[in-house]
Amino acid sequence: MTAEVLYVIGDGAGVPDNDVPEGLSNKDLVALYRRLVLLRTFDERAVALQRQGRIGTYALYWGEEGTQAGPLYACDDRDWLFPSYRQNAIGVLRGVAPSTVLAWWRGYGGRHGFWNPREHRTAPICVPIATHLPHAVGLAWAAKIRREPVASIAWFGDGATSEGDWHEAMNFASVFKVATVFFCVNNQWAISTPFSKQTATETISEKAAAYAMPGVRVDGFDPLACYAATSQALERGRNGGGPTLIEAFCYRLGAHGTADDPKLYRDESEAQRWRTLEPVNRMASYLLRLGVLDDDDLQSIGAEAKKTIAQAVHEMEAIAQPGREILFDHVYASGRPWSFDEGLAELQGTDRPPAVKPLAPQPGPSTGDAEAPAGT
Amino acid sequence: MPEARSITYAEAIREALDDAMASDESVFLMGEDIGVYGGAFGVTTGLLQKYGADRVRDTPISEIGIVGIAVGAALVGMRPVAEMQFSDFTANAMDQLCNQAAKLHFMYGGKAQVPMVLRAPTGSGTGAAAQHSQSIESWLANVPGLKIVMPSNAADAKGLLTAAIADPNPVVFLEHKLLYKTKGEVEVGSYSGGLGSAVVTHEGRDVSIVCWSAMVHKALAAAGSLKDQGIDAEVIDVRTLRPLDRSTIVGSVSKTGRLLVVHESPLTGGFGGEIAATVTESDAFDFLEAPVKRVAGLETPIPSNPELEKGVVPQEEDIVKAAVEILAG
Ligand SMILES: Cc1ncc(C[n+]2csc(CCOP(=O)(O)OP(=O)(O)O)c2C)c(N)n1
Ligand SMILES: [Mg+2]
Numbered sequence: 001m002t003a004e005v006l007y008v009i010g011d012g013a014g015v016p017d018n019d020v021p022e023g024l025s026n027k028d029l030v031a032l033y034r035r036l037v038l039l040r041t042f043d044e045r046a047v048a049l050q051r052q053g054r055i056g057t058y059a060l061y062w063g064e065e066g067t068q069a070g071p072l073y074a075c076d077d078r079d080w081l082f083p084s085y086r087q088n089a090i091g092v093l094r095g096v097a098p099s100t101v102l103a104w105w106r107g108y109g110g111r112h113g114f115w116n117p118r119e120h121r122t123a124p125i126c127v128p129i130a131t132h133l134p135h136a137v138g139l140a141w142a143a144k145i146r147r148e149p150v151a152s153i154a155w156f157g158d159g160a161t162s163e164g165d166w167h168e169a170m171n172f173a174s175v176f177k178v179a180t181v182f183f184c185v186n187n188q189w190a191i192s193t194p195f196s197k198q199t200a201t202e203t204i205s206e207k208a209a210a211y212a213m214p215g216v217r218v219d220g221f222d223p224l225a226c227y228a229a230t231s232q233a234l235e236r237g238r239n240g241g242g243p244t245l246i247e248a249f250c251y252r253l254g255a256h257g258t259a260d261d262p263k264l265y266r267d268e269s270e271a272q273r274w275r276t277l278e279p280v281n282r283m284a285s286y287l288l289r290l291g292v293l294d295d296d297d298l299q300s301i302g303a304e305a306k307k308t309i310a311q312a313v314h315e316m317e318a319i320a321q322p323g324r325e326i327l328f329d330h331v332y333a334s335g336r337p338w339s340f341d342e343g344l345a346e347l348q349g350t351d352r353p354p355a356v357k358p359l360a361p362q363p364g365p366s367t368g369d370a371e372a373p374a375g376t
Numbered sequence: 377m378p379e380a381r382s383i384t385y386a387e388a389i390r391e392a393l394d395d396a397m398a399s400d401e402s403v404f405l406m407g408e409d410i411g412v413y414g415g416a417f418g419v420t421t422g423l424l425q426k427y428g429a430d431r432v433r434d435t436p437i438s439e440i441g442i443v444g445i446a447v448g449a450a451l452v453g454m455r456p457v458a459e460m461q462f463s464d465f466t467a468n469a470m471d472q473l474c475n476q477a478a479k480l481h482f483m484y485g486g487k488a489q490v491p492m493v494l495r496a497p498t499g500s501g502t503g504a505a506a507q508h509s510q511s512i513e514s515w516l517a518n519v520p521g522l523k524i525v526m527p528s529n530a531a532d533a534k535g536l537l538t539a540a541i542a543d544p545n546p547v548v549f550l551e552h553k554l555l556y557k558t559k560g561e562v563e564v565g566s567y568s569g570g571l572g573s574a575v576v577t578h579e580g581r582d583v584s585i586v587c588w589s590a591m592v593h594k595a596l597a598a599a600g601s602l603k604d605q606g607i608d609a610e611v612i613d614v615r616t617l618r619p620l621d622r623s624t625i626v627g628s629v630s631k632t633g634r635l636l637v638v639h640e641s642p643l644t645g646g647f648g649g650e651i652a653a654t655v656t657e658s659d660a661f662d663f664l665e666a667p668v669k670r671v672a673g674l675e676t677p678i679p680s681n682p683e684l685e686k687g688v689v690p691q692e693e694d695i696v697k698a699a700v701e702i703l704a705g
Binding site: 197 | 409508
């Protein structure tokens, strides 16, 4: 009973393009393409920075740009985003400075590596699996209580659907009829675990039936299909129709994270085949086909993104190493219990690390790699 | 003397698993990415090839399921060794561990047993941030029915894990991530021991430094520096927090008259309080020449910034400083 995989963009040969989703002008298509390129450029640069030891372990999202920029394009500015580590730079599309995200990966959190979630309606990057899904439901439920037209969309992987948090979030969302979009990026791998060992169902989308919500399966390498499915889900949610599960079927083109080597557990020729379907070039060819953009446009969009990210790297590296005084700043939301002041006094009385010692650019792979956790 | 050679802590753990699987059909492994991948830290590398997928079981990402299913299999006499990819995720499975595994022998009136082991990489030092770096022993130390083991070196890791697998109770086996690559002399062949006993790793007369896991290495280094300052420190590796070997600790403090407890997890509610109380309630109290001291993690989550990360957990200098203060009276 494998569900149909919905797509918009054909292959320019035997598979014809479907109609441009309703509501998208040529200008929108170009805007969406720009976002894809910006995400791709950020990701490639971040991987390079990690290799040079300028940021810590990084979770790359190569090939999953369309599962981010596509659904986001369907969102209203009021809607809240709940990313996992795999959508780490999605806030950039909501106005977060890319240097902020890079600083987060650099470990220069404290005052520089975080955005204000309320300002950008983008929750912090979630690394523990599936734990942000109940949060997305709680937020949409709060909006419902307050009669605010706010939806939430949460991204997670195929592996996340095995967690209790996922099932409980799905059930609550459906029972409470809240406007949450569960956006599953089924890249068919959870670190070394293939989809077939994760679940006995053939698809993720069919699991929606157990919670009496619609389940839709789209081509995850097709940004427009991701857009269209999300757009319908949000409309339904806003009209009181409750949550939707979207499965964006694709493939994890790269490693799980920069500390991972997929050659240990999968056949790279399979990955190689999927790489030909990746969304950025696919969207570019599509736009060329439609005559919306020409080669020069593609070139200048690429150059523009490179410039933005180069500037971000510059800004990220200008951020000073945070000092020890920030250690207790955000443990509690109000004041510091007495024991903190004591701890701080003790810290200030010792001359031990951390002294101000920024991560230095290093040649070759970061030595931290081998020990770096697989969980990014 | 049996033959010994230098291997890593991770290899020693693997040997214990290998020996147990070879000698007991009822032992099997379960966890996320433990098969081909060998686990997030490579501990189970090669065991899938040797024992097959039924005995080295890659699971879905379901911590509740991993622990709960281990409990069910253990109830009928299997000896599951389950793995949490990071000890922090034990929190996801807390009901199955604390309300089920720990309680079932009691709730079944002693008619059922739960002979399982839960292994988990623990502690800070890898830049993995607040949700992947905690030392969770004191979360669990207040639960009767569980045993809690935290080996500090390769030889102990092998003997303790062998003992844990053979034990008829649920045992939580916490492996410090920074120790995986440390080497030590380890005997060839299976051996078991150490469960429930602390060990004096360095003898001294002036102050007893009580610690476990990665902190043992910092305490030993501190003992070296203290020697240069004319202070003769004794280092005790607790090894098993539950059951706690009170007599070794009390005996040492009765001799030195001074107690310094060192642990990585935050001070408040940390297991150091238990050790301090144990000593002050014991006969060693009469021998105390100075107030008891604790050196512990700061009251904050572990930051991801590598430099700040070092600053929140005890370092050698902190231990030296505290010992000097105790001796100064
Ligand atoms: C609760 C929890 N368990 C385990 C992990 C370790 N871990 C990190 S990523 C990952 C795989 C996730 O796979 P999937 O959900 O498919 O997402 P993908 O990485 O493919 O985007 C695992 C097991 C974790 N971070 N949190
Ligand atoms: Mg996946």
